[in-house]
Amino acid sequence: MAATIKDVARACGVHVSTVSRTFSAPHLVNPATRSRVLAAADDLGYRPNRAARALTTGRTFNLGLIVADIANPFFPPLIKAAQAQARGRDYHVFVADTDEDPRVEEELIRTFTKQVDGVLLCSPRLSNRMIERLAEDVPFVVVNRRIKGMPAVLMNVAQGAKLALEHLSGLGHRRIALVSGPIGSWTSNEMQGVAAETPGLDLVFFGPNQPTEAGGLGVAADVAACGATAVLAYNDLVALGLIEGLAAMEIGVPDQISVVGFDDILPGRLNRPKLTTVAMPAVAAGRMAVDLLLQSGGEGATVTLDTALIVRESTGRAQK
Amino acid sequence: MAATIKDVARACGVHVSTVSRTFSAPHLVNPATRSRVLAAADDLGYRPNRAARALTTGRTFNLGLIVADIANPFFPPLIKAAQAQARGRDYHVFVADTDEDPRVEEELIRTFTKQVDGVLLCSPRLSNRMIERLAEDVPFVVVNRRIKGMPAVLMNVAQGAKLALEHLSGLGHRRIALVSGPIGSWTSNEMQGVAAETPGLDLVFFGPNQPTEAGGLGVAADVAACGATAVLAYNDLVALGLIEGLAAMEIGVPDQISVVGFDDILPGRLNRPKLTTVAMPAVAAGRMAVDLLLQSGGEGATVTLDTALIVRESTGRAQK
DNA sequence: AAGGTTCTTGCAACCGGTTGCCATCACCCG
DNA sequence: CGGGTGATGGCAACCGGTTGCAAGAACCTT
Numbered sequence: 001m002a003a004t005i006k007d008v009a010r011a012c013g014v015h016v017s018t019v020s021r022t023f024s025a026p027h028l029v030n031p032a033t034r035s036r037v038l039a040a041a042d043d044l045g046y047r048p049n050r051a052a053r054a055l056t057t058g059r060t061f062n063l064g065l066i067v068a069d070i071a072n073p074f075f076p077p078l079i080k081a082a083q084a085q086a087r088g089r090d091y092h093v094f095v096a097d098t099d100e101d102p103r104v105e106e107e108l109i110r111t112f113t114k115q116v117d118g119v120l121l122c123s124p125r126l127s128n129r130m131i132e133r134l135a136e137d138v139p140f141v142v143v144n145r146r147i148k149g150m151p152a153v154l155m156n157v158a159q160g161a162k163l164a165l166e167h168l169s170g171l172g173h174r175r176i177a178l179v180s181g182p183i184g185s186w187t188s189n190e191m192q193g194v195a196a197e198t199p200g201l202d203l204v205f206f207g208p209n210q211p212t213e214a215g216g217l218g219v220a221a222d223v224a225a226c227g228a229t230a231v232l233a234y235n236d237l238v239a240l241g242l243i244e245g246l247a248a249m250e251i252g253v254p255d256q257i258s259v260v261g262f263d264d265i266l267p268g269r270l271n272r273p274k275l276t277t278v279a280m281p282a283v284a285a286g287r288m289a290v291d292l293l294l295q296s297g298g299e300g301a302t303v304t305l306d307t308a309l310i311v312r313e314s315t316g317r318a319q320k
Numbered sequence: 321m322a323a324t325i326k327d328v329a330r331a332c333g334v335h336v337s338t339v340s341r342t343f344s345a346p347h348l349v350n351p352a353t354r355s356r357v358l359a360a361a362d363d364l365g366y367r368p369n370r371a372a373r374a375l376t377t378g379r380t381f382n383l384g385l386i387v388a389d390i391a392n393p394f395f396p397p398l399i400k401a402a403q404a405q406a407r408g409r410d411y412h413v414f415v416a417d418t419d420e421d422p423r424v425e426e427e428l429i430r431t432f433t434k435q436v437d438g439v440l441l442c443s444p445r446l447s448n449r450m451i452e453r454l455a456e457d458v459p460f461v462v463v464n465r466r467i468k469g470m471p472a473v474l475m476n477v478a479q480g481a482k483l484a485l486e487h488l489s490g491l492g493h494r495r496i497a498l499v500s501g502p503i504g505s506w507t508s509n510e511m512q513g514v515a516a517e518t519p520g521l522d523l524v525f526f527g528p529n530q531p532t533e534a535g536g537l538g539v540a541a542d543v544a545a546c547g548a549t550a551v552l553a554y555n556d557l558v559a560l561g562l563i564e565g566l567a568a569m570e571i572g573v574p575d576q577i578s579v580v581g582f583d584d585i586l587p588g589r590l591n592r593p594k595l596t597t598v599a600m601p602a603v604a605a606g607r608m609a610v611d612l613l614l615q616s617g618g619e620g621a622t623v624t625l626d627t628a629l630i631v632r633e634s635t636g637r638a639q640k
Numbered sequence: 641a642a643g644g645t646t647c648t649t650g651c652a653a654c655c656g657g658t659t660g661c662c663a664t665c666a667c668c669c670g
Numbered sequence: 671c672g673g674g675t676g677a678t679g680g681c682a683a684c685c686g687g688t689t690g691c692a693a694g695a696a697c698c699t700t
Contacts, residue, residue, distance in 0.1 A: 002433070002457050004686060015650050020688060030648055047457070049434045051371045051380070052686035055655045060371075062431070070415070071396035071586075079390055083417055087424075092431045094414035095390070097403060104407075111382070111412045113322070114369045114656095115435065137322050137367070213586070240590055266391075266533070267587040270560055324656060335680050340658055350678060372656035375685045434686095 003044035012040040023048060054114075063093045063293060064112035064119040064138075066105060070097040072211065072237060073265035074282060075122065078143070081286030082120060089294055091117075100182060100211075102126045106134065113138045118293040120286075121145075125184040141293045143285055145186040149300040151292045153285045157190040157262070160278035160307035164232055164260045165198050167276075167309055172318035173230035173258060174200070177223045179216065179242065180207030181234035187262070188234060195232065204228055209238065216241025224251055229258065229318045236261035236268040236277055243271070243314065254316035264310055273313035281305040323364035332360040343368060374434075383413045383613060384432035384439040384458075386425060388502075390417040392531065392557060393585035394602060395442065398463070401606030402440060409614055411437070420502060420531075422446045426454065433458045438613040440606075441465075445504040461613045463605055465506045469620040471612045473605045477510040477582070480598035480627035484552055484580045485518050487596075487629055492638035493550035493578060494520070497543045499536070499562065500527030501554035507582070508554060515552065524548055529558065536561025544571055549578065549638045556581035556588040556597055563591070563634065574636035584630055593633035601625040 009016040014033060021028045022037040029037070040046075054060040063086055067075045083093045094116065098105040102125045112119050118139040124131060128147050131140065135150060142152045168176060178195055181188040188207065195203055204226045209215035216238040223231055224246060233239035239261030243253050253259050253273055261268060261277040268275035288303050329336040334353065341348045342357040349357070360366075374380040383406055387395045403413045414436065418425040422445045432439050438459040444451060448467050451460070455470060462472045488496060498515055501508040508527065515523055524546045529535035536558040543551055544566060553559035559581030563573050573579050573593055581588060581597040588595035608623050 006686080016686090017651080017688075018649060020686095021649090024688070028648075033648080045456075047430060047433065049375075049686050050431065051374050051434050052655090053688075054371050055369075055375060055657090055686080056688045058655085062435070064414075070390070070399055071393070073391070073393065076391035080417060080419070083419075092416065092428065094384075094416060096412065096414060097400060099400070099403075108412065110367060111370065113367065114371050115382070136365075213590075244590065267590060270533075270564065270587060270591055272592040326656080336656090337658075337681080338679055340656095341679085344658070348678075353678080369656050372685090373658075375656080375687090376658045378685085 002049075003041075003046040004049070005046070007044055008037065008041045008046050011044060012036045051115075060115060060117050061091050062116040063091050063290065064108075064116040065093050065095045065122065066098060066108055066112075066119060066124070067095065067122045068098050068100045068105075068125060069211070070095065072235075073267060074235065074237075074263040074280065078122065078282040078286040081283040082290050085287045085290040086294075089290070091290075091294070093120075093290075098125065100125060102130075102184065106130065109134050109138065120289045120293060122289075123185065123187070125182065127184070139293065141289045143289050146302070151300055152302045153289045153292065154302060154304045155280045155285060156304055156307050157187050157278075158194045160262065160280075160309065161191045161194040161232065162198070163307075163309040164278055165195060165201065167311065167315065168230045168232070168258060168260065169201065171230075171258065171315060174318070175202040175204065175226075175228045175230075177204045177206060177226060177228035177231045179209060179219055179223065179231055179233045179238055180205065181209060181211040181215075181238070183208045185211070185234075191232065191234070191262075207234075209234065211235055212237050213241030213244065216243075217245040220245025220249065224249055224257070229256075230315070231257060231259045233259060233261045236263045236265045236275055239275055239277070239314070240267060240271055243273075243275075254314050256319060258315040258318070260315060269312075276312045276315040277310055279308045279310050281307065322369075323361075323366040324369070325366070327364055328357065328361050328366050331364060332356045380435060380437050381411050382436040383411050383610065384428075384436040385413050385415045385442065386418060386428055386432075386439060386444070387415065387442045388418050388420045388425075388445060389531070390415065392555075393587060394555065394557075394583040394600070398442065398602040398606040401603040402610050403606075405607045405610040406614075409610070411610075411614070413440075418445065420445060422450075422504065426450065429454050429458065440609045440613060442609075443505065443507070445502065447504070459613060461609045463609050466622070471620055472622045473609045473612065474622065474624045475507075475600045475605060476624055476627050477507050477598075478514045480582065480600075480629065481511045481514040481552065482518070483627075483629040484598055485515060485521065487631065487635065488550045488552070488578060488580065489521065491550075491578065491635060494638070495522040495524065495546075495548045495550075497524045497526060497546060497548035497551045499529060499539055499543065499551055499553045499558055500525065501529060501531040501535075501558070503528045505531070505554075511552065511554070511582075527554075529554065531555055532557050533561030533564065536563075537565040540565025540569065544569055544577070549576075550635070551577060551579045553579060553581050556583045556585045556595055559595055559597070559634070560587060560591055563593075563595075574634050576639060578635040578638070580635060589632075596632045596635040597630055599628045599630050601627065
């Protein structure tokens, strides 16, 4: 059994409160006593039980981070940035994956309640109403979702979509397919909103889709059939799946169809053709989200980060 | 403030112990009372505080999962399998990333102690001695490492390496480069061991390397210069980086050099050329690790899972 | 030397639950 | 009608810490 505070107290003949103070308020205990306690603690391999401590102090020094799909290469940089930032503030980050299932998402949030000091909710699939309700039990920072009065880190998807559409129309594309993501995705809505407002385009919507290669593969045939010469995909994974699907039908990218993705994930950079994409500031977002959560006071501060279009090889001039 | 058990007890005029039993031993409380309690609890939005409960019961119904690098596509399938398996047993999984740093790994394990019922340690970088010491504080299952008396899930790397080497030598390759991974990696040692024991090969070792694209890119020039016609890479990420690096030097794969990876991650399947690789049973490993951890009794059971060679496009006949 | 400070440490309540033990009570049986 | 039985729920100790309060000791003042 692991040593408890009592064992240490007994071992050096002081009261448990003295041991407790040795760790959480060292200046309140006599240097001589302190070193005796430390020696005994070290000897027994004592580590304060964080769960017990949290019970009285109300602080765990843990943060929760919830993502829809840990297999999506978009998240790891964000997660790592959040972890690094948290570590600098003596916090640890626990990550959990919802498998794109809102019910799992809710359950995970409930599980995190009281075990972490706050939750980073990335690209949630829950409804705003539900998130607001859950926010009564544990502080949130939401990433990629705007909810009134709740601290959020947003990526400027609208701006990115605008850049992508301008790029495509500059290449002579008029009929453009919009391959959206899952239901409940704020990003998806933003993209569609911008596209709909851009004049001079002939848009075809496809959705909802899984935000994965499978999703892209699944719509490839429809996209090919609709006569669009360019595609704006929900994210890079979808774009890659789409390109794969088009290749299977002997449709060349970018020769016959241009494809733009979102996120700028690593596989997109390694793919042939290298993917043209809207880069999301995932690292900055992870860092910022942790800051917002910790400095808190947390009054609904909203941070919006800019995106950038990265032109590579999957887009080209429209065919006549 | 979130409602506590006392609030519920007061709200329906019973003792806290009755409320407690309503949730953790319903058959011990009168149906009429029970429904009164449930109604009050529902009304107040009461949820048992899991940290407090853990304090008395000693069980959290959480598992910790530690990986060296969450950005490595090898891990997500394992993580997801573990989560799914755990969920089926009413457990939740918290994931943490060590950034390949043994010190962070140790700290994370310490943090997990008492906050989870057990830890899945995947591809650890800590020394065996240290892992054994830490195992006194929290139950472990180790993945990809053999430690005496400790439950482990191993993937048969030796067998996979053997298959890969046979494949290469069957294609006429004799001088083969071995690009290893980081220090402290059991997998790396296994690979080298098998290679060294295989007769008739002319081996060149390169290592240690980061287990990422960057690692592969970094050794590309050395590999090209060493005169090998084939490479066995520590993992797919390294293999992909290597191919990228070779491409930059106008060295074709598989025309001039054949490359075999390990893991069978998604980007390897999308890459051109599609990667020949040794598939690791990540999903089975995740599931199995959770089973071992939970069914426990945990006496050092060791499970070894088979690997398989998947021949795709990155290997070909040796050049004369 | 009396009275006031400042340190140091023990005491005990508390955080939010769980659980063994016991008292009560209704019900059943002979 | 007395005693046995099982169901029900309160009491209080406990899990492993934290912290406000107060007592005692040491030190300082005048």
